[in-house]
Amino acid sequence: MDSSRFDRRAFADTDHAAASPPSPAATLLMCEPAHFGVTYAINPWMDPAGWARDDHALAAAARREWTAYRRMLERLGAAIELIPAAPGLPDLVFTANAALVLDRTALLARFRHPERQGEEAHVAAMFRALQARGIVDHVFALPEGVVLEGAGDCVWDATRQLFWMGHGPRSSLAAREAVKEIFGVDVVALELADPRFYHMDTALSALPSGEVMYVPGAFTAAGRAALHERVAPALRIELGADDAARLAANTVAIGDTLVMSACSRRLRGELRERGYRVATTSLAAFQRSGGSAFCLTLRLDRKSARGEMRRTEAA
Numbered sequence: 059m060d061s062s063r064f065d066r067r068a069f070a071d072t073d074h075a076a077a078s079p080p081s082p083a084a085t086l087l088m089c090e091p092a093h094f095g096v097t098y099a100i101n102p103w104m105d106p107a108g109w110a111r112d113d114h115a116l117a118a119a120a121r122r123e124w125t126a127y128r129r130m131l132e133r134l135g136a137a138i139e140l141i142p143a144a145p146g147l148p149d150l151v152f153t154a155n156a157a158l159v160l161d162r163t164a165l166l167a168r169f170r171h172p173e174r175q176g177e178e179a180h181v182a183a184m185f186r187a188l189q190a191r192g193i194v195d196h197v198f199a200l201p202e203g204v205v206l207e208g209a210g211d212c213v214w215d216a217t218r219q220l221f222w223m224g225h226g227p228r229s230s231l232a233a234r235e236a237v238k239e240i241f242g243v244d245v246v247a248l249e250l251a252d253p254r255f256y257h258m259d260t261a262l263s264a265l266p267s268g269e270v271m272y273v274p275g276a277f278t279a280a281g282r283a284a285l286h287e288r289v290a291p292a293l294r295i296e297l298g299a300d301d302a303a304r305l306a307a308n309t310v311a312i313g314d315t316l317v318m319s320a321c322s323r324r325l326r327g328e329l330r331e332r333g334y335r336v337a338t339t340s341l342a343a344f345q346r347s348g349g350s351a352f353c354l355t356l357r358l359d360r361k362s363a364r365g366e367m368r369r370t371e372a373a
């Protein structure tokens with residue numbers, strides 16, 4: 059949609075030096091669960107009949123959980139941008155899937171399943187609005203025929219300056235080239251092998267101090283080998299079956315606090331030892347759709363080291 063990649067004026071305009079208020083710890087795109095529900099099944103967590111039996115109570119629980127989660131993120135210093143909810147698009151709440159954003163550049167998602175393809179136009183309109191407001195500079199679309207379900211399948215690793223990309227159940231391997239070209243960073247593509255962990259963010263999280271927390275069984279042997287090649291043993295946190303099933307890998311880091319729906323005492327202890335605070339807030343209603351904390355957010359303010367450098371030079 060846009061090809062002038064480096065717009066110096068746009069960078070300079072956002073830098074009002076001393077007078078500006080402190081910037082938020084993170085800027086996150088979220089979507090209120092006004093139309094959330096489990097009305098179809100595109101992953102093994104989803105049981106539309108089970109949801110329908112209790113839909114009013116579950117929808118109310120989802121609204122309560124989402125509101126508590128949003129407040130927790132705000133207390134931790136995050137700023138929240140909202141994409142309007144839309145009837146008939148129950149999974150729009152999982153904004154991690156809307157796009158991939160790095161260095162003020164967005165690559166809009168394309169969905170595998172028709173059930174979610176209706177979100178694409180809605181998300182494109184939102185990003186045009188974010189561009190008009192100067193929150194992102196550039197908005198790109200994927201090449202024809204290539205599927206990539208946003209940050210849900212492309213997890214940024216700030217320590218290694220690369221994306222961990224999941225492919226197979228949802229995103230196509232061909233998306234790797236598009237991501238490399240648009241963002242100019244390395245992309246390590248790992249094939250996802252367990253239908254319960256159908257997006258990369260359900261299986262892997264790159265923590266701020268360099269650890270990679272992951273579900274070993276979610277990957278093929280080749281995928282695990284590729285991961286081991288890049289992550290030293292001391293920095294690997296392997297999730298047990300219990301934490302994997304709670305979607306503990308689906309966590310959002312705000313500073314040194316890791317926000318997640320739930321985790322075992324053992325995992326909490328290990329994360330504390332490594333210097334993190336763990337904040338839990340139940341997102342059980344969303345787990346019925348196969349999603350949790352990370353899925354419900356999309357970070358709009360991620361910078362790569364190169365992006366940070368360009369920004370300093372431009373200022």
Ligand code: ARG
Pocket residue numbers: 100101104149152154155174209210211257259260347348349350352353
């Ligand atoms: N029901 C949604 C789907 O199957 C859940 C998406 C969760 N999002 C995520 N980034 N893992 O597409």
